[in-house]
Amino acid sequence: MNPIFAFGSADDLSLVAPLFRSGVATPGRWESRSFPDGESYLRIDDDVRGRSCMLVARLDRPDAKLTRLAFAADTLRELGATHLHMVAPYLPYMRQDERFRPGECVSSRLLARWFGERFDAITTVDPHLHRLPTLSAAFPDVDARAVSSAPALAEWIGANVPGATIVGPDEEAEQWARPVADALGAPLHILDKVRHGDRDVVVSGASAHTPLAGRDVVLIDDIISTGTTLARAAEALRDAGARVRACVCVHALFAPGATETLQRAGIDRIVSTNSALHETNAIDLSDRLSSALEAAIRGR
Numbered sequence: 617m618n619p620i621f622a623f624g625s626a627d628d629l630s631l632v633a634p635l636f637r638s639g640v641a642t643p644g645r646w647e648s649r650s651f652p653d654g655e656s657y658l659r660i661d662d663d664v665r666g667r668s669c670m671l672v673a674r675l676d677r678p679d680a681k682l683t684r685l686a687f688a689a690d691t692l693r694e695l696g697a698t699h700l701h702m703v704a705p706y707l708p709y710m711r712q713d714e715r716f717r718p719g720e721c722v723s724s725r726l727l728a729r730w731f732g733e734r735f736d737a738i739t740t741v742d743p744h745l746h747r748l749p750t751l752s753a754a755f756p757d758v759d760a761r762a763v764s765s766a767p768a769l770a771e772w773i774g775a776n777v778p779g780a781t782i783v784g785p786d787e788e789a790e791q792w793a794r795p796v797a798d799a800l801g802a803p804l805h806i807l808d809k810v811r812h813g814d815r816d817v818v819v820s821g822a823s824a825h826t827p828l829a830g831r832d833v834v835l836i837d838d839i840i841s842t843g844t845t846l847a848r849a850a851e852a853l854r855d856a857g858a859r860v861r862a863c864v865c866v867h868a869l870f871a872p873g874a875t876e877t878l879q880r881a882g883i884d885r886i887v888s889t890n891s892a893l894h895e896t897n898a899i900d901l902s903d904r905l906s907s908a909l910e911a912a913i914r915g916r
């Protein structure tokens with residue numbers, strides 16, 4: 617089998633470094649840069665005719681990146697690539713999966729169409745699935761696969777905060793927090809959240825869980841954006857007598873002010889996976905992501 621050409625920035629390609637070591641993939645050669653006026657320039661330097669290619673991109677702050685991705689995917693097709701696999705450890709826009717107010721863009725649907733038109737396969741990590749049950753339901757036009765970060769999160773928590781109770785800040789977080797708690801054999805509590813605005817959420821439900829008093833807890837969520845969800849959750853837990861030992865998230869988006877919001881809530885240990893580059897990255901996904909990709913590639 618010819619190795620798959622994997623295109624991406626050096627930082628992004630490090631997520632699939634195990635595939636280079638095993639010979640399943642090889643870094644693709646391209647020039648991807650901006651013209652002085654900000655428009656994108658792209659040139660593919662490999663002969664991709666008849667070959668499978670992979671694009672690897674961290675898609676936090678996605679808008680400019682999506683333009684480059686479209687240029688790359690469409691150019692690879694024009695040059696004869698036969699199979700395109702998108703590796704996006706964070707899938708953006710998944711939270712806007714409904715027209716909550718009249719006239720809104722359902723951006724997750726639009727993104728699914730956008731990917732469906734360009735790629736044969738997509739692999740991501742813990743996509744934000746709420747009203748749609750599976751990634752395939754959200755992305756019906758591609759071979760869509762979701763890798764779970766739960767074993768990696770559990771490994772970090774087991775090594776750094778052994779014996780902690782796992783807490784999810786809202787109903788959706790149960791899908792990420794439960795497998796972590798199960799892997800650790802730890803108790804799990806899910807709080808209740810009501811969102812009134814981007815930086816206005818109310819979290820309750822901690823006082824009802826009397827066993828939380830006096831416990832060490834680790835809060836888990838898929839995304840830290842403004843930090844408000846985890847800040848309010850940490851405050852509710854502290855009011856209930858728990859000790860919040862760490863906040864662990866999969867995708868560290870960190871909107872401006874998020875770190876300060878978390879610090880003001882007394883959270884001093886925040887860790888994340890490297891699905892989006894951030895100073896809190898402490899959990900490397902490359903082995904798990906690469907194993908899943910290798911299985912998908914060999915299974916084709």
Ligand code: R5P
Pocket residue numbers: 711744786788789814817837838839840841842843844845846
């Ligand atoms: C929402 O449902 C997600 O799971 C996260 O809880 C949310 O995106 C976190 O956003 P923020 O940090 O702005 O509260």
